[in-house]
Amino acid sequence: MPAKIRVSIVGGSGYAGGDLLRLLLGHPQVEVMQVTSERFVGKFVHSLHPNLRKRTLLKFVSQEELTSCDLLFLCLPHGSAMGKIDRFAGLAPRLIDLSADFRLKNPADYDRWYGKPHARPELLPKFAYGICELHREAIRKSNWVSSAGCNATAVILGLYPLFKNGLADKERTVVEVKAGSSEGGNSASDASHHPERAGCVRSYRPTGHRHAAEMIQELGFGKELAIHFSATSIDMVRGILATCHVFLKRAMAEKEIWKVYREAYGEEPFIRIVKEREGNYRYPEPKLLAGTNFCDIGFEKDPHSDRLVVVSAIDNLMKGAAGQALQAFNIMHGFDESQGLEFTGLHPI
Numbered sequence: 001m002p003a004k005i006r007v008s009i010v011g012g013s014g015y016a017g018g019d020l021l022r023l024l025l026g027h028p029q030v031e032v033m034q035v036t037s038e039r040f041v042g043k044f045v046h047s048l049h050p051n052l053r054k055r056t057l058l059k060f061v062s063q064e065e066l067t068s069c070d071l072l073f074l075c076l077p078h079g080s081a082m083g084k085i086d087r088f089a090g091l092a093p094r095l096i097d098l099s100a101d102f103r104l105k106n107p108a109d110y111d112r113w114y115g116k117p118h119a120r121p122e123l124l125p126k127f128a129y130g131i132c133e134l135h136r137e138a139i140r141k142s143n144w145v146s147s148a149g150c151n152a153t154a155v156i157l158g159l160y161p162l163f164k165n166g167l168a169d170k171e172r173t174v175v176e177v178k179a180g181s182s183e184g185g186n187s188a189s190d191a192s193h194h195p196e197r198a199g200c201v202r203s204y205r206p207t208g209h210r211h212a213a214e215m216i217q218e219l220g221f222g223k224e225l226a227i228h229f230s231a232t233s234i235d236m237v238r239g240i241l242a243t244c245h246v247f248l249k250r251a252m253a254e255k256e257i258w259k260v261y262r263e264a265y266g267e268e269p270f271i272r273i274v275k276e277r278e279g280n281y282r283y284p285e286p287k288l289l290a291g292t293n294f295c296d297i298g299f300e301k302d303p304h305s306d307r308l309v310v311v312s313a314i315d316n317l318m319k320g321a322a323g324q325a326l327q328a329f330n331i332m333h334g335f336d337e338s339q340g341l342e343f344t345g346l347h348p349i
């Protein structure tokens with residue numbers, strides 16, 4: 001039996017790191033070495049992630065205590081990884097960063113969307129962008145992967161077949177994402193305080209959301225593209241539903257649109273086209289995806305206009321974070337892409 005891949009998680013007390021730890025503990029080819037947290041050093045990881053009781057006796061260590069391993073998962077807040085990247089690279093030959101630090105290829109885009117110059121622009125080309133369905137070969141060949149933003153993942157996967165095939169108007173795409181509270185991480189804020197957050201349908205970023213930069217990068221294929229993106233917080237813990245209004249450049253029957261999606265995703269293990277004629281589950285629904293690595297995509301052509309509505313759903317902590325990162329990990333190591341990601345979700349939930 002080949003030696004297991006020794007991995008550590010930096011920022012393991014957070015929601016993305018916690019879900020990643022859950023997945024890694026169930027992966028037959030992985031040995032989890034260390035999990036860091038500065039606030040909870042010395043505490044059992046299950047004190048923060050109670051679902052992991054009796055699954056591991058690991059305790060949190062500080063970043064100072066990290067030792068070398070085969071691959072480091074970086075689950076730190078935006079802006080943290082880029083400042084310490086040399087140290088992390090010295091600890092492990094392979095890195096998967098879940099933050100936004102290395103997602104944008106063009107340093108000018110980083111400046112524009114994040115409001116300051118990138119600290120290490122020379123490193124940006126070294127990272128493969130982590131959406132496996134689009135960049136499988138680059139991920140396979142790369143030692144450094146930058147996982148995509150969760151909203152960006154839902155939208156890019158939903159729209160990729162249309163833009164790749166030049167079927168959508170490049171000026172008029174309008175996207176509305178409804179997002180659960182775990183998207184904001186586990187640090188409490190005024191906005192996340194239960195009486196403020198519970199029951200809410202709150203427009204939190206009607207314009208200017210940074211994930212739009214990733215959508216433009218991935219769907220523009222090097223050319224100008226407008227994605228008019230808005231995000232709304234809703235009363236859900238996990239899950240993203242992206243409703244994307246695309247205007248087709250020519251008349252297309254639904255049958256033809258089906259073909260485009262089937263050709264793009266027919267062989268993909270984690271993409272399902274969800275479009276039923278009847279019943280409750282006619283279109284993607286994030287509740288059904290909790291804990292899974294699926295991205296469910298559906299669509300409907302407006303019979304009265306050239307508008308196509310594409311609906312895409314994921315679990316933000318899975319296909320939008322930990323699951324996507326593990327899928328990339330599997331590709332990097334030549335493992336079956338689905339290993340450790342077999343959970344099919346719960347129904348009812």
Ligand SMILES: NC(=O)c1ccc[n+]([C@@H]2O[C@H](COP(=O)([O-])OP(=O)(O)OC[C@H]3O[C@@H](n4cnc5c(N)ncnc54)[C@H](OP(=O)(O)O)[C@@H]3O)[C@@H](O)[C@H]2O)c1
Pocket residue numbers: 010011012013014015016017036037038039040075076077078080098099100148149150182183184185186187316317320321
């Ligand atoms: N939540 C999602 O749906 C999602 C989806 C895709 C990508 N991501 C990205 O994944 C990364 C982690 O997200 P998350 O939701 O897991 O965040 P989180 O719950 O807030 O966790 C952040 C982690 O980083 C550690 N940390 C180290 N330095 C920190 C600092 N200066 N300030 C705050 N925390 C610090 C925290 O623990 P200690 O303070 O104890 O060290 C904690 O373990 C972020 O970059 C996020 O953008 C998140």
